[in-house]
Amino acid sequence: MANPAFKTSVIAVKDGNGLPVQIVADPLTAKDRAHQSAYKTVCQFVLEMEGKSQSIKINHFCQAFEANQIPGEITNSLLVLRGKKIHLCPNPATVYRWFEKLKKFNNGNPKALTKGYKGRQRKLYGWEHKAIELFNLPSTPGYADLAYWLRTDHGFECATKSRVTRYLKTMPETLGQKSPQRMGKTFYQHNLKPHKIRDNEVLPVGYGYEGDGHTVDAYVAHPSTGNLYRPELTVWIDVRSRMITGWYLSDSESAISTLFAISHALLSHDHVPAVLFLDNGSGFKARMMNDEVFGFFTRMSITPNWALPGNSKGKGLVEGFFKIYRNRLDKKYQTYCGDDMAPEINRRLPEMVKRGLRTLPTFADYKADIAKFIEDYNDEPKPVLKGKSPREIWEAGLNRVQIHIKADALIQPRVLRTVRKWRLQLHNRTYQAAELAQYNGREMLVEYSLHQDDEVRVLDDEERLVCIAQLVGKVARLPESRIQEAEQKRLKGQVKRLEAHAHEKRLRSAPVLSHEDSIEALNDTLGFDHPPVLEVEDFNPLDCLDLGDSKDEGDDDLDINDTFNL
Incomplete structure (x- = not known):
């Protein structure tokens, strides 16, 4: 016992x-x-x-x-x-x-053989629980301010700064400076709370890719306007080998940029991964990519694995790569604009570029620098790979699953459309083929090009080619390229938002009350009575002046006593 x-x-x-x-x-x-x-x-x-x-x-x-x-x-x-x-x-x-x-x-007293003197016991003042509650506000109050609140708002005159400080410093970290309430639950979860450590070495090379988009932290010259511009970089990284298998540079994250990025990753190495580890971004969740019937993932037999919202550790490899990318590449440019850049430099950057004090890198040069950086990254030995480079692990362990699809066909999205009168409607365009007469009223898979709209490929539910339907009509002034059409749609949205912003500015600049309304509102506020308005017909201001006549010349002196009737 x-x-x-x-x-x-x-x-x-x-x-x-x-x-x-x-x-x-x-x-x-x-x-x-x-x-x-x-x-x-x-x-x-x-x-x-x-x-x-x-x-x-x-x-x-x-x-x-x-x-x-x-x-x-x-x-x-x-x-x-x-x-x-x-x-x-x-x-x-x-x-x-x-x-x-x-x-x-x-007999069961564990402290019987210890020294009896334990030091002076702390006196309770009654404000301890309230101090802990106030100290753990998200506004992160300081010790002196908290003591002031206890004295003024809660009536604890004994809550001096020194007493409150000493007491709160004895609290455990979960109620102290690093509590979840003070630091924020998201920051606490990502930086202090333990998380599951995944063993990537059990996965085969090429089994799963992590992908994400990142707005670069350096300004470059826009390829069309030459103005300040931050493109979006989408990257795919192999989980086992840490190999960057594909990337794409675009204006913003979208289904099209995601399609181009994953297509680049597949075509560059002629390999299809089994799983993609993704977040819930709009580009990945778009129907073009994620639809269970005609989405790109379904078409390529790829299983998407979605990270929990707000959990960046679900795709920590690609997030870590973006940090290395920022520190090694973006920070080399004079136009770096990351969160750790001096704020006054970021504020003056447009003016400095305009005056020629700083030079924007061209889009082509920046894209070439990205390509070289990724090549160097893939060839760099890493301790986590036991001194080997990602390319060495990739080439030694890849069991290639070939695509068996032409490059131009791979980048063509698919949608479901119903055949009516031998025709298909797609993006305000009409396509027709004689073979569609056998499929009237049925849903077909339509495969279209993002660059040309003169024809589409029509497939059945088993993805067999039925026919190639030709364009027979479209709405006037519709561009041939769907990418150009999407850019025009985005431009219209930008102009619409700017017009709404300008309209709001005009409304704010107009006075809410006229001058007369302001005077009347002021009198109502101060309680003044409105003076009566006298209506006088044929009023002549000269009648108010008694100038006298020539007979009164001897009495021209002004007597102030006469004025006041004294």
């Missing part, structure tokens, strides 16, 4: 998030354990002395101490118990007290 004195004591207090804020596995400190061991050692030595009774054994112990016959191990234990009194022989009463403490210890 275990000694009850060694029973583990666990005290667990949970905060608002259910996190343990205090766990004490054992109430004893290292110093307390040293005292326990010393008491047991000395008492056991006394009990082994000659004599039938405890008092006789204690007397023999005192005689042995006076004769310097105590072993070195016992002397060390006495040094722990007696301290500076080690040279003095403990009297029998002291040894009796040691035995009483040992008895209490054996």
Whole structure:
């Protein structure tokens, strides 16, 4: 049976998030354990002395101490118990007290063999719980401000800055400076909370890709206007080998840019992965990519694995690559604009570019730098790969699953359309073929090009080619390229939003009240009575002036007493 004195004591207090804020596995400190061991050692030595009774054994112990016959191990234990009194022989009463403490210890009191003095106990003032509550606000208040709130808003005059500071610094980290409430649950989860560590070495090379889009942290010259421009980089990285298998540079994340990026990854190495690890971005979730019937993933037999919203660790490899990309490539440019760039430089960047103090890299040059950077990244040995480069792991372990689809056909999206009167309607365009007469009223897979709209490929539900339908009509002024059409649609949306913004600015600049309305509202606010308005017909201001006549010349002097009738 275990000694009850060694029973583990666990005290667990949970905060608002259910996190343990205090766990004490054992109430004893290292110093307390040293005292326990010393008491047991000395008492056991006394009990082994000659004599039938405890008092006789204690007397023999005192005689042995006076004769310097105590072993070195016992002397060390006495040094722990007696301290500076080690040279003095403990009297029998002291040894009796040691035995009483040992008895209490054996009866279940773990602190019976420790020093009784624990220091001055802290006084409770009543504001402790409120201080913890206020300190864990997301606004991250400081100690002095919190003490001020306790005194002014809650009536605790005793809540001085020093007392509040000392108390809050004794709190565990889950209620202190690094609590989830102060730091934010998302930041706390990503930076302090433990997460599952996945073993990527169990996956075959080429089995799964991680993909994501990232707005680059450097301004480049727009290929059309030459103005400041931050393109979107979409990257695919193999999970096992860390090989960058494909990338694409575009204006923004979209289904088209995602399609081009994954097509580049597949065509570059003639390999189809089994799984794609993705987030819930609009480009990946678009029907063109994710539809269960005609989506690109279904067409290529690829299983998408979606990360939880807000969980960047679900695709940590590609996120880590973007960090390396920013530090090694984007920061080389004078037009770097990351969050760690000096704010005043970012503010003055457009003006500095306009004055010629900074030069924007061209889109073509920046794209060439990306290609070279990715080549160097794939050839760089990495410690996580045991000194090998991603390309070496890729080439040595890839079990290639070939595409068996032409490059131009791979990049053609698919949609479902219903055949009516031998015709198909797609994107305000009409396509017709004689073979469609056999499929009137049925849904067919329509495969179209993003660059040309003169024809489409029509397939049945087993993805067999039925016919190639030709364009027979489209809405006037519709461009041939669907990419150009999408750009025009985006441009119209941008102009519409700018017009709405300008309209709001015009409304805000107009006065809400006229001058007369403002005076009337002011009088109503101050409680003034409106003066009566006198209506006088044929009013002549000269009638108010009594200029006199020539007969009154002798009385021209003004008498102020006459004016006031005094």
